[in-house]
Amino acid sequence: MSEVAIVGVGCVGFRPITPELSYKELMFEAAVKAYEDAGGINPREDIDVFVTCAEDYLEGFSIFDEFVPDQLGAALRHLFTVSGDGMLGLATAYMLIKTGYFDTVVVEAHSKASDILTYMDIVQFGLDPIFNRPLGGHPYYIAGLEMNRYLHDTGTTEEQCAQVVVKNRKNAILNPYAAYGADITLDQVMHSERLFHPLKKLEISTPADGCIVMVLASEKVAEKLTDKPVWIKGVGWCTETPSLETRDWTRAVYTRLAAEMAYKEAKITNPWKDIDFAEIHDLFAYKELQHMEALKLCDYGEAGKLTEEGLTSLNGEFPINPSGGLLGMGYGLEASGLQKVLEVVLQLRGEAGARQVEDAEVGLAHTWRGIPTATGAVAVLSNVK
């Protein structure tokens, strides 16, 4: 079985609005960058398969797949859509190369959130139409309920959650791909409006526009295309259940199962020791903590304490979300998984500039599909084959 590497990345954004670019132009620009980064490949000849990750309602189309090929250079080529987060696309590309039939696969995911006038209504449409949707209200109440339950069960404090925001937005100042870098205080977070008690306004990631394209290659091809391949050591993904009523509200089981799958493949036995840093889905501040525990980076209920003590800050023992996370970069909708992978790739190549984590060899990327899902994915990457 061939090893699989990420050999090229391209990113446009992330920014609060991009009025001068259509979603097609965002995709085109990110694709051009990625193809150039992968040694100047020609998508019309050098790419075996293209994978795009999108959901119809977020795009305003039925069958968004129709509108993808041209700007990626994929007309009359082998392209398809994964209706899911970009990291599910990454897992798909990984499997395609592992079959031995394909050497190069492109993965694309984007967000044109600024085109969406009714984002919350779309999220509302993700709820079960019979049991949950008629309850009405802003669907992020689900996050408020979950946070409450998480704090109650683990003893994590609201201040510890707020600390995640301070850390991530500060990291984002150092990231040119981030939309919302800021130097804010714990007090500012704690005093921001309680939108979904106990979840506060500044603890919620703000959507942003952007696009990420990645080129993956088999071992044989990877080393020809780049001097800095980033190897995918393991991937895992899992859907817990769509049902709000029967899921686990404190432990992010979808993340634990996805992590177990990825760690087994990557031969990770002690994540905190074996991995150098992590990019973790932080759509809401408390989710970073909950996900840290599900990823087995610490014991249940311990994540808040580690964060408070600064162990997960950029200069800490185990940096988490050096990119600034989604709180700092902006929430890229279905691209959020690739936002995570992008940062891990840049760090492992030593190209993360002012936010570079020293001597990073193994990085963890994690994503979640947001409210109301219980679906997540994990990838372990390394610059050592």
Added chain:
Amino acid sequence: MFGKKRVAIVGAGVTLFRRNLKETGKELAYHAAKMALEQAGMELRDIQSVVMGTAPDAFDGVHMKGEYLADGAGAYHKPYTRVFVGGGTGVFAPLAGWWHVASGQFDTCLVVCEEKMSSCHPHPQYAFTTIFDPILERPIGMNLIWIFALEMNRYMHKHNIKKEDIALVSVKNKRNALDNPIAQLAANITVEDVLNSEIMAWPVQRLDVSPTSDGAAATVLVSEDVAKEVTDNPVWIDGVGWCIDSTHWTDRDLYYPDYVEYAARMAYKMAGIKNPPKEIDVAEPYDPFDYKELHHMEGLLLCKKGEAPKLTREGVTQRDGDLPTCPSGGLLGCGNPIAAAGMMKVCEIFWQLRGEAGKRQVPGDPRTGVAQAWGDLMQYGSVIVLRR
């Protein structure tokens, strides 16, 4: 296969196809998955990964429909992915199942395709008004019948094909469907019936078109090792292919589906098929409209361009002909719950190759079959080659 892993189908299941089933989409997915598992002699705990195929969320009015259907499809606590290529999804989903297993990541994959079109009011066709470019096309107020009429017209004009010859496909498939217990529109009709049916958008008439439907279909895919344990009668996925053409359908000649040909060539190359008409014993090309079966036979390289109507007229595509085509009754006879309809074709080829198609069984002990679906905006081909 040069050390590459082989993947087998070991079980299949299809629900009834009807205009308006009482079951929810989750329940339909559950029933199809259960039937497929039962035929495979396996249980949900034996399944390591799940793939979902289902067409636009607009039918159900549910955002992230794949997530919504997850528990019905048996994906609870499992790695689960939804793939989506419009109408091509039903044949594409098992291709996704194929790479889950062929990659060595999983030994088993349950592939479920579901469609519940009846919840879209006043008619499922309204969902299709949102598949067009919002600036260039939507303001015209076009619908699918309208653009397929353009394509059918072009195909007829290019090869000088008569409507009578195209109508024969509808007659054949609806008659084949009489033997299919799932079928929604099985009937004994004549060419005259087709030609006298209501004109929808010339040259498309009521009986040229498949109906909208609810339904689900599923298959169980396993590695070679597991296949040996669970069955003496595996059917191998020997070729997979897919291809998308440009978004700009107005820029291409609609008389021939290049994208289907490219997808077919990809699958045939993998399967080592050099002469498709000789090597393929039974075919299920996508037939949402009668002319599409002909169009797709040509795209699948089962005959020369423009020759499919002649083969149909000569009876070659009948169940007892040299190249039985849509022995299931196809979409024209069985109904068209989009993703489930494509998957139904894969199930039909599976049963035909195992000799389990009952009254629909084609004679001659078929060994190799092909199923194909078509999707997006006259733009997508997905192809699977199965062998006993």
